[in-house]
Each structure stands twice: as C-alpha cells, then as structure tokens.
Amino acid sequence: MDRAVELYSDDVGVVADDGTEFTYGELGERIDRLSNALTRWGVEKGDRVALLSPNSHYFIETLYATMQLGALYVPLNFRLQPEEYDYLIDDCDPDVVIADYEYAEKLEHLRGETDVKEWVVYDADRYAEETGEWHDYESVLAEADPDAVDRPDISEDDDATILYTSGTTGDPKGVVHTHRIQHYHALVHSHHVEFEDTDTLLWTSPMFHINGWGHIYGLTGIGGRHVILRDFNPETVFERINAYDVSYLGGAPTVLNMLLEYYEDADVSSTGEMPVRVETAASPPPKQTIKRTEEELGWRIMHAYGATETGPIITTSNSKRKIEAGDKYDIINKPGFATLNTEIRVVDEDGEDVPLNDATKGEVVTRGNQVLDRYWNKPEETKRAFHDRLDGWFHTGDIATIDENHMITIVDRKKDVIISGGENISSIEVQDTLYDHPDVSVAAVIGIPHEKWGETPKALIVTREGSDLTEEGVIDFCRDRLAHYKCPTVVEFRENLPQTSTGKIQKYELREEHWSDQESGVN
Template structure:
C-alpha cells in the first residue's frame, strides 16, 4: 500500500487518540487539549481561506515559541499552503529579502518583533498583516485572536495534497550572505519527524519544553513528532535559565533541547544557585546540536544537574538529524566521551565522509573528508536557486547532499567534525556568514581590510571575531566597530571579538588567508570547530 506522507497526519492522530489530553501549554500557562488545539487550528485555516490564501501560497510567521506558532503551522499546511517560519533575530532588510524571495501572501507577527516588519511592509508582496496582540504593535495590523475568533472551528475541506508538495521553507544563512530558502515537502517533513521520534525516544507521556527556537528547522521536527506521538508541548517564548528550570519543575518536563550555549548558561545558573531543583518527578533528557558540547559540560549536566544528554548533528537542509551519538551499545563500550562526537548515521540515512574525488575516506578516525548524506529527510531544493541546489547535490558525490563540514570517521562509523569547508561560523547555535559580516565592515570608511573568522569560545562554541586593518590615521575603537555592525546586522551576527592588526596574511593574488588566521587561534584545540 502506498499512502501519501503528509504533515497533517500528526495532528490528525493526536485528535483521534488524545483529544482530551493537554497537548499545548501557552507561555502564559493556558492549557489546550488536542481537541481544543485542533479547533483553533481550524480557525486559522478558515481565516486564511477567507483572506484568499490558496494551495501553494506562502504564509510567513515571525514568532518566538508560542502556541500560535504551532497553530499557524498546522493551519497553513492543512489547506495546502506553505509555512515560512522566520528567525526573529533578523533585521528589517533580512525580512525584506525573505518575504520577497518566498513571495509571502500573508505575514503573521508577534508583538515583540513586528516592528522589524513594519519598515518594509510596503516593499514586500504580502497584502495581509496579522499581529498577535495587535494593540501593542505600531501600524495597521489585524489582531490574531479577533481574526481567528470570527471563524468556525469546523475543519475546512482539504485540497488534494501530494506528499511531494512544498510544506515549508526554512531560511538559512548562505556563504555569500544571501539567505537560502530550504524547501521541505510533506514527505521530507514526515520522514524528518519519524527519524527524530526514534532517536529522541519520544513517547506519548513526554512533556516537551520549548527552549529551542521553533523556527529552527520547524523546531528540529518536534512540532510534528511531539504532536503525533501525543506528548505535551510547553511553550516558553525564549530561553532563560531561571524560567526553564521553573517550568521543568512545574510541568514535570521530561524532554527539551538546546545548543551547547544553553547548556553552559544552565550550568552557570546552577553554580550560582546550587540549591535549585532541576527536575520534577521524572528523569529529564536534553538534546543538543550546533557545536559539540565540551566534555566538562557533559559531565556537569549529567552528574550535577542530573539530565541525560543526547547529541545530534545536522543542518537546516537535512532536517536536521542525520547522525547521533545516542547509542547505548557504543556508550557502554567507549564511555561518555563518545558524546562529543557527532555520532553515527540516523535510521534510514546514508552518511559518508568523502575525499575531493567523492571516494570514501578510510575509517581510521584520522583521514579528513567532507560529510555527504542521502536520506528521505533531506531537503527538496533551495528556493529560486537552481545552481546552488545542483552544486549542493553534485559537488563531489552526485546524489548526495554536501554539508561543507569536514570530519573523520572511525571503525564504528562514528563521525567527528574537524573543520568547515563553508565560510560559516556557528555561534550559540546560530549560523553566521563571515562574508556577510565582512561586507558590512568594509562599508566603514575607516576600515582598510577585514577578516571575520570563528575563534574558540566557552560560552558560544565559536565567537564571531573580526580582525581589522585600519586606514592610515584612523582611530577606530572596538565599541565603534560593534556599534557600526549592530546598526546593520542581526544581533547574533555582530562580532563578539574585535582585534586591530597591522596586516593580514594574503596570497599572491591578494586573497586573505583566513585558514592561516584560524589555525593561529585554534592551535591549542583538538579540532578547528567549536565546543561550547
């Protein structure tokens, strides 16, 4: 039997089996059973249809971790429209680019972030702007609760949706600075969630706390996996250690996610508050990705906080999960240090490390190659970027997605990232294009040359670091550089470290040798990528 794999299957199952279970707890504490949540999803669908949204149209959302993020996702997908979650840390110029690139017909925004849409709303194709708590937003916005409140809770008639139809577009930083829209189909999203379910050990009695931003690969698939399995979503708008621990206790949370930066902030908070309770009645596990957590961090989280760490690896283009070190068999054999590696391939996923000719490198844990992957969870394409799509799937080994991450692989198939081929910095779990930051710095009238590289950081894994040669007679300060960058870049892209140098190493053709610069900063590290 061949049945279409659709994102709508997850909420349908939750309503069929868990209609009376609390499915979603809002940031403010309002509880919705899955039946009540589905009613609100239907209202979102009906409101979109009344606005004229048709199958294939894009609906963009700018929101932190909220109940209405989940409502908008399902409400969009069940009418065959395409969900476009946006990173709330971006700038108006970024949103201008994204909304034009995806040709969004509707924009829904949170009251804390809508001010970054307002300056560009006349420049984008969207005709409808809906705001959560619209009274708190400057400009003309339709209030979200009034918008859905006027609609029936009856399920709309669903169009014929094919599993290969677009379900979502997730934007990621490009190496040239322009964001790339990662197109994910209903089929890839469903595979994504099923693989996640297996490796995150999700069950119907799980209570999942949203500390990971929902916009990241649709929350790494937990928007689907937790729902379809019948667990409970507890929404927390953004991460802070005190609120996270309070919600863990109050809601008896069993599962959450966070980049190594989140782990480090939790460790710091508990060191300052040693008597705080870190669990409810149940054991807690936390999944982490981005840069590998440091061994000391793993030890502290597992031994002192009492949470079990699951380390995964992937990219926006791969859903993200393509490897995990969550292997009880290997952990028993090799110990906790295994968790600093990216681990072995996920279920139904073919992950290889290849040389420049596309051949597998030896499984000797020493030879470095690029990670490439085949899997049903891998993206369909980059939106409006046919050339970049072709390159991503054909650069060295045709038919495999090329990650740009350089790694070794051992006799057990365990992969450990050593370096990056792409000009990307992963700082606090966010991807930063070093070229984009350099382009901004070169706009400063007193900067002659600039190189932006990752440097080791205990807090961030990798710190965005700017090495700057000033023009003769200039008197720049570190604060002035950061302020200049801050006026033009999202907060997480602003250099955390600024150093003034007399010169930068260059090739004979005048290209800055960033690899040499990176080696100078990473010479005491085991690898050229961060461990938070």
Template sequence: MHKPLLVTDFLDRARRHYGDQEAVVAATGERYTYDEFGDRVDRLAAALADRGIEKGDRVAVLDPNTHYQLEAAYAAFQLGAVHTPLNYRLTPDDYEYILNDAGVDAVVADYEYAEKIEAVRDEVPTETFVSNDADATEGDWEDFDAVVDDADPDGFARPEMAEDEVVTINYTSGTTGDPKGVMRTHRTETLHAYVLSVHQEIYDDDVYLWTLPMFHVNGWGHIYAVTGMGATHVCTRGIDAAEVVETIRAEDVSFLCGAPTVLNMLIDYYEENGEPAMTGDSDVRVTTAGSAPPEATIRAVEDEFGWYLKHLYGLTETGPLITMSDARRLLDADDDGRFALKKRQGMGVLGTEVAVVDDDGEDVPRDDSTIGEIVVRGNQVMEGYWEKPEATEEAFNEKREGWFHTGDLASVDEHGMVSIKDRKKDIIVSGGENISSIEIEDTLFDHDEVNDVAVIPAPSERWGEEPKAFVVPTSGDPDAPGVTEQEIREFTKEHMASYKAVKRVEFVAELPATATGKIQKYELREREWGDEDRMVGEG
C-alpha cells in the same frame, strides 16, 4: 499499498486518539486539549482561506515559542499552503529580503516583533497581516484571537495534496551570504519526524519544553513529532534560566532541546543558586546540537543535573537530523570516556547514509585522523533551495553526485562515527599544518576563566595564518578578565601539540551568534581579514 505522507496526519492522529488530553500549555498560562487546539487551527485555516490564502501560497510566521506559532503552522498545512517560519532576531532589511524572495502572501507576527515587518510593509508583496495582540501592534494588523473567534471551523475545504509538494520553506541562518530558502516537502518532513521520534524516544506521555526556537528547521521537527505522538507542548517566550528550571519542575517536563550555550546558561544558574533540583517527577533527557558541547558541559548535565544528554548533528538542509552520538552499545555508563564519545557527531540515523569523502568523492579511511567533507543522502534531506537551481546543483554534486555536501570537515572512526574538525572555510592552515579550531576551543573551555570562546585563522606574515581566540571571560568583563593573554597561550601549549596552540587572544564581552546559538565566525574573520584581498593565508 501506498498512502501519501502528509504533515496534516500528525494533528489528525492526535485529535483522533488524544482529543481530551492536554496538547499545549501556552506561555500566557492557557491550556488547550487536542480538541481545543484543533478547533483553533480549523478556525484560523478558515479565516486565512476567507482572506484569499490557498494551496501553494506562502504564510510566514514571526513568533517566539508560543501556541500561536503552532496554530499558524497547522492552519497553513490544512490549506496546503507553505509554512515559512522566520527568525525573530533578524532586522527589517532581512525580513524585506525573505518576504520578497519567498513571495509571502500572509504574515502572522507576535506583537513584540511585528514592528520589524511594519517597517518594510510597503516593500513586500504580503497582503494579510495578523498579530497576536493587535492593540499592542502599530499599524493595520488584525487580531489573531478575534480572527479565530469570528471564524467558522467548517469554513474551509482541505485541498488534495501530494507528498512531493513543498510544505515549508526554512531560511538558512545566514552565517555566510544571503539566506537561502530550504524547500521541504510533506514527504521529507514526515519521514524526518518518524526518524526523530525513534531516536529522540518520543512517547505520548512526554512533556516537551520549547527552549529550542520553533522557527529553526520547524523546531527540529518537534512541531510534528510531539504533536503526532499526542504528547504535550509547553511554550515559552524566551530563555530565562530560572524560568526554565521552574517550569521543568512545575510541569514535570521530560524532554527539551538546546544549543550548548543554553546548557551553559543552565549550568551557571545551577552553580550560582545552590545546586537546586533540576527535574520534576519525570526523568529528563536533553538533546543538543549546533557546535559540539565541551566534555565539561556534558559531564555537568549528566552527573550534576541527572539528565540524559543526546548530541544531534545536522543542518537546515538535512532536516536537520542525520547523525546522533547516542550509541549505547558503545557507551560505558561508568566510564568517563563516554563524554568524549557523546561529543562526537555520531553515526547516521535510520534510513540515512553519511559518508566522509576526499576531494575526489572517495571515502576517507576509518582511521579517525584523515579529514574529509561530510556528505549525506536520506529521505529527510531538502528538495532544494527556493528558486536557486544553481546553488542546489552545486550542493548535491560538488564531489559526489546526488549527495548533499555539508561543508563540514570531519574524521570517521572504525564504527562509522563522525567527528567534525572544522567548517571547510574555517580550517586553520599554519605553516603547512592543518589545525582544528574546534580542538583549540574545546581545550580552552576547560580553563576556569573562559566562559565562551571562538577560534579563527588570523593573518600571519610568518605562517600565512595562525590561530586567534576570541574569549568571553568568566568575569564577564573583557577589561578585567581574571587571566592574561599569555596565560591563555601557555594553557593551550600545555594541553595540545605546540603547533596547535593559540597564538593571539582577544577578550570580548560576547561572541556574534545566530538565534540558535551558532557562532558567526565569519564576522570575526571579516574583522581580522578586512584589509586583505581574501580571507585565507598562504603559508
């Protein structure tokens, strides 16, 4: 038989089986069962319907990881509206672009960020504005809790919905050019959540700590998976290492996600505070994504914290989950070689085909050295870019027809495990030799005086381009880094082939990054290539 796959099923199941169990621990301390959470969702859906929101309308949510974000998402789903989560670190101009591009009808915004929407309010098509603290929000905003309290939970009718209808639009992080709206359907979101639940081993007794932004690919799908399994959401308003560790112990957290930058923040806290206990009564597992974590980070998380680390790879366009390095039959728990394996992006997850192809769209050899582009097809891959048919056509057909092209360059080993070597645009070609910036970065992460680093191609009259490292020193002071540029250069020469060694070094206080911890190398590239006709060398 065929049953439509709808994202409303996740909360429906939790209410049906876990109604009296704890669903959400709010950042402000309130606790809601699934019955209480569901009632608030129903009331908000009724209130939005009363304000004219109907099937197909876009409802944007600008919020840190609070219960308001979860409630607004599921209220939109109840109406068949299109949930449009917003990155809370953008500028008013960014919001003006996105709200107009998506044609957003209603905005639910946190009081701390609503002023950025208020600044462009007259320039966008939005008519309904709701804040979680209207008294603290400048302008004419309705109060979320008052709206919920005043609404009748039976005051809306759930429309007929089809699994191929768009249910969410996620905007890309904008590491290159204007953000694009990634359209995802009931079907893609549901199947992604199913796959996620298996590979992340999510169960009803999990306590999930929201350190991963909910706006980022719908919290990587955990707004669905954690809910559908009847597990507990523990909300936060941001990442503070001391609060994260305290919450893990106090709430008996069993699962969290975070970029390598978050893990490094926790490692620093651990080392600076006498190596405190990093778990409650439950074992803790953590999933990281974005850039590959250095082996030193994985070692600290597993051997010092006692956590189990999984490494996920994907993009906004792919759900994101398409590969994981958690291949336990290939891992030896007693062998330090497992850290190198876990750092790889891994193998395709259930129901997903991942290939590494050459310029003709043919598979590269499984020799772990030949580099090609990662392409993917699976049920979790996006429907396309919102109102951008040409960009959609290119993304799915550039080299291999019908496969999404990631733009990531990688090799693949005998087991089909991929290892990203660089972004297509970031590969360094120096004197005719291809150099992986990621390999240089991973080497520099092993230097005691390097806290963070990004390597890009810089112009070179002799070689066309050469590796340059932007280093955030452990001291935190670029004027007193505790190491010289020459020592950094010599360190890379000692640990890799000499032609790969970094040639130039600049110490900086911080690296430009998106809200999800992805380094925005294009900003660094623009600084280096600003006077050139193009940001690529000839050599």
C-alpha cells in the same frame, strides 16, 4: 495533528507562555479556524504564509493551518534587523504575514511596498504602532468557521515549508522541505530521541529554526505535551522543569553552559519527578560541558547532528550499546552514526571515502528521506550542493573523520579550518581545550592574517564573573595540552560573542573584522 486530536483530544497538548492551557481538541479547532480564515483571504495550495514570532502556541497553530491547505509555511528569524526582512519577504512572496506584537514593527516598513495581501498581528492591543490594516489574531480566529477545512489533494512530493538558513555570508538560502521530508523526519527523530506520550517538552530552542528541530511534528503525533518558553532565561527554565515535570528539552552547548552557570549558585532542583534528557546540537559540545550536564544536572545528553537542509537530524550518538562498550563521554561527544533512513559518507576532494581510522578528514555528504528538495529560487546553489565532490549526495560543508564503528566526528567547517604554515588546525579542537579552563564561559577560535604563517589562531573568550584570566595564562594553558602550532598566539577577551538564535557562534563576523581589508584570505 489529526492523530493527536483523535487519541488525546481531552489531554493538554500545549501550555502557552502565559500558562494558558489548550487541549489537543481545542488546538485542533483553533487550527481549523485559522485555515478557514486563510482560505477566505484567498490562500491556496502552493501559496506562502510567513510568520515572525518567538516561541508561541500560535507558531504551532500557523504551521498546521498553513500546511493542511497545501500552502507553504515560512517561519522567519525574529532576531534580524528590519531591513533584513526585505529580501526574505521578496524572495518567498507570501500572501499573508502573521507577526508577534513585539516584532511586528520590524515589518511595518514593508506594508504597502510588497504583494502581501493580509497582515495579522498577535495581540494587537499590545502592538505599540497604529495597527491600521493589521488584523488581530484572536479576533480572526473568533470570527472564522470552526469546522474542519476541505483539504486539497496533497502529494508527498508537494512543498510544505521554506526554512531560511542563518549564520552564513551572502543572501540567506530558502531550504524547501516537502511533506515527505517532514513526515520521515517526524518518524526518525521521534525514534532516536525516544518520544513517548508521557513526555513534556520545554521549548528552549527557537521554533523557527527548522520548525523547532521538527519536534512540532514528532511530539505532537506521539501525543506529548508542549510547554512554551517565549524568552530563554535559565531561572525560568528550571522553574518550568519543576512546575510541569519536564522530561525533554533541546539546547546548544552555549545554552547548556548558561544553565550550568546559573545552577551552580541556585537553590533549585534540576528535575521534577520525570528524568530529564536533553538533545544538544548546532555545534560540537565540549566534553566538559557534556560531563557537567550529566553529572551536575543529572540530565541524560543525546548528541545529534544535521543542518537546516537535512531535516535536521542525520546522525546521533544515542546508542546505549555503544556507550556501554566504550568511553561514555567520548561516544556522547561524537555526532555519531547515521539515523534511520539516512546514508552518511565522509569523502575526500575526489569524492572517495576516507579510511575508517578516525583521523583522515573529509567532507560529510548525505542522502535520505530528510534531505532538502532544493533551495528556493536558487537552481545553481542547488546543483552545487548535490554535485560538488559526489553526484547525488548533499554536501554539508562540514569536515569530519569517521571511525571503524561508522561514527563521525565533526572537526570543522570547511571555512573554519585554520591553515598556519602549511599545518591544518582544527578550531574545534582548540576550543574544546579552552573550555577545559574553569574561567572560560564562551570561546571561539578563528584564523587571522599572519605575515609569516599566512594564518594564526586567535582565541576570543568570554570569562566567568570574577575571573582574572590573562592572555598569557590562556596561551600557557593551551601549550600544556596542545601542540604549540595549534595554540592561540593572540587572545582577546570580550563581554559577549555574536551568536545565531541556535547558539552557533557567528565566526564569519569575527573573521570579517580581520580579513575584510585583505586582498585574499581564507575566511
């Protein structure tokens, strides 16, 4: 932020969801005002400040205002149920909580029941409940000192943020990133997604997820422009791409599919004057989705891979040389090779490297400057994550193969491998096949109990509008393309499937429907 203010003070740095524009100079002053307010309330180095908000300009402001005080920034998932915040607030124990007007009510029951000292709501007049002790965000800034704050001595090894994992069973784990981790992620990610100061980023990915995949640091430091999208809507995405000449956005495969489906019948341009590149992550994209995004939308896809614990990005397939030397869509489809400052290995159960044959499966382990420091208040989980198969390496829980070019391919999560009659079935391989069917909009494949085989694949499908696809049609389609033991034996059609905020299908919810009453299971 210091660099952006110094070099691009008069340039628009952020366009709020309502169209309000802030130059980097104005943004820097708002950040200092918030920092001074937090200081007045007693926030010091090592304290926590939590934010519950959809994508917003005050997400960016709160992040920098907190971190320059040496306090820890804790963005919360705004899509949870009210009672789910009980654990999160108790676990991180923030001194100040800032909430968006639309989501503040989810925290109302915690006021007076926690050690939180100050509660702030953005746009208090729009908050339906009696605000009482809630401070209004803009009033707080207006009354605060605009001068630069006195920053404490901050070491690169000091904690910067706590990011809670999603999409897993059990209590969420708070992933602790230090200032060093954030610093290196800004450098590494900016290089691999080719950020320049002429870039305009449209915020289609949730900012709370790994602090917006780290774009808040990288693009800001480069001097690019942030265009905020509060709520994802395909029509609005294309409108803003054209209105602001957007050149970059992020999107999980499910997001890309929604955009493609809208674009089929929409009379709208997919780009402005600048070419568009899109980074896809969260789950392996079907090749058909990659191909359609590039050929129909004209967007250049960059496939990345990582996790909340890893910064996030630790691999990428964004290599022009490798793409030109091989099958374009095969290369892009791979999560890819290790990024700068990162080591990647794929190891068997004994911690030995699997052969570089793109066939033998193992777990992805990694180490580097972007890997988490620890899990907040969870020493045993931290120890297990770094010492399961191999000491000193973070264990991702992802099963992959690796080829002679040291490019990995994720074939499953440990828990997503379906073992049917002794055969290992990759649910991702089956899902990719389902996505080749023109009537399939969203698909998930899970293992369900089977009396004879132990497990059998089940497909859960959301079809495109007007489809008359049947269970028999799905099974026959798969049998024409896969070994029969890999094909779904059960197909269920649904209107929607449970997803995390980043577009990952929550398979554990789907599996739980079938395994919850089993004495033992492989879910």
